[in-house]
Amino acid sequence: MGDHQSVLTSGKDTVTTVDDMTIEQEAPAASAAGAPARLAARTRNLRKVYGKTVAVDHVDLEVPVGAVLGMLGPNGSGKTTTIRMLLGLTTPTAGSAELLGHKMPEGAGWALPEVGALVEGPGFHPFLSGRENLMRCAAAEPRLASRDIPRAVGQALERVGLSAAANRRYRGYSLGMKQRLGLASALLLPRRLVVLDEPTNGLDPAGTREVRAVIADLHAAGTTVLVSSHLLAEVEATCTHVAVLHQGSVVAQGELAELLEAGDTGLLVSTPDGTVAVDALRDNRIPAREAPGGVRVDLAATTAPDVVATLVRAGVAVHEVRRQRTGLEDLFARLTESSSSGSQLSEVDTFEEKS
């Protein structure tokens, strides 16, 4: 538990994307309720077992306020199950889930009015038009006054680009249009947290861009967004934070930029004098090896300016120096492939190895 606490604190410190003013105004209410001030959602040791199948185990997920957190994981890694428990649709076998400071599923009545969600595809009725389907959703929204419903529905349809097809039957909608309507139901009114489970499923490239734009809008308005995806490029383009799930466990989570740097201490130097450069660096006890078009330097024991200075002193012609960015795809592959050993993940927030 001590470990968890320290990890939690460091997790809080990484919240730099949040507008400071937002936190100042939110903190008193949050601490009054005895909840962590800067987490919009969090799970503790969450576990879900279906029959003999362990869907989710020891999941400690933290969604900082104001973040866009991407939940990454291969199919069957427990993304949707975790989201379902966070939203109170399923009761956890063990552990706890908190949403906007309320324990779920008991606190659903308090937390969920502030949460917009698209989970496991949209649930609409084929014989109603898109607008009528949304009207039905809107009727159940606690925070929507009856007289505001038509306007809210119209705006939501506009926002996802469905105004033209609003009065057509849902039966005739394409997969992408169905997905958009689901997104519209999550955006019926301003939310504190929006949860999107695979929002770009079935969308064309234009639709995918629109979803990105919607997420960016939400982020700009201070809304916390939790988005699950198996599309790495999607997460890399839209998210500030990432949680990687693999076989029902969180294998890494934190800020995207930090995670990308964590496993990566390489410097790529473009030079025609590869051999000279490697020799010069090795003379100064800096590990390096030749790479196509130059050398790759290990920065574990030194810094980039030292490397450049050494090379220049040795008379090596340096065309370009850049940090080697692994990209999310490499990170993801590394995390999900090595998760069984778990030894390489020490730089990253790892919870399950400690507990």
Added chain:
Amino acid sequence: MTAVMEAAPLVTEQRTKAPIGRLLRAELRFVIRRPRTLVALGMLALIPIIAAIAMSLASSTDVGGPGQQVIEGVAALVTQNGMILPVFVLILALAMLLPMLGTMWSADALAGEASTGGLRSLLLAPVSRPRLLAVKAFGVAVVSLLAVTILAVVAILAGLLILGGTGMLTMSGNTLPFWQSFGRVALLTLLVTIQVWAVAAVALAVSAATEHPLVVLASTLGGIIVFTILGNIASLDWLHPFLLTTAWESLADVARDPMPTDGIATAVLRAACYIVIGYSLALAKMSTKDG
């Protein structure tokens, strides 16, 4: 919009619910607008008309041959006694048709909605689980009442227009005047509706436990058939007081004069027991159901 979001506290201290009237209206509009509901109600309205035409044909055509005497006898009872048609049609429909429709609406209400994902969006709104069950039960109850009422109203009209006559020939032999027989039909409509509610309540409990509407339909109708068979086995008479279907025959007592109330009261009480049991089971299932 941004200003509003920043001013609000992180932890919501206040619990908000959508107005119950709005939820009930939305549910009712949804249930009644469903194509299958409209088709079912339309077909239901045809039944009394077909029955009336068949009866008036039987009484007016000269078929000849054996049995003609009997047909003429029955037809003579029916003609000029139009108000007996609603009683006949309601009792007939209660045997299978109305329970089937009540079961269908219950099956769609929870299992059907769970399979399309509509239940999930309601739970996420959020509508609490007991509230959601209440809203769904209300929708089923109202549409069941509507179905029985349509059947009764069309039967009254068909009886008056096709069979003619405004009275009701009772099983006791005398004829009731129009307003008195209208009262009897209204009472029977209510009694039949209560029996349909009892079936629908049990179906709703099954509906809360599954995601497949067909399972609800098969198990509930199967149950009614089994009950009917058990009710016909004399050596199982100790079991008969527990069977919902046993009391259905006694509803025909409304066509007696004076009307015996024992059987009717028992039928209502038994249905009430089934309603309480059905909704309790549904509530228990609902609170643990995965949305």
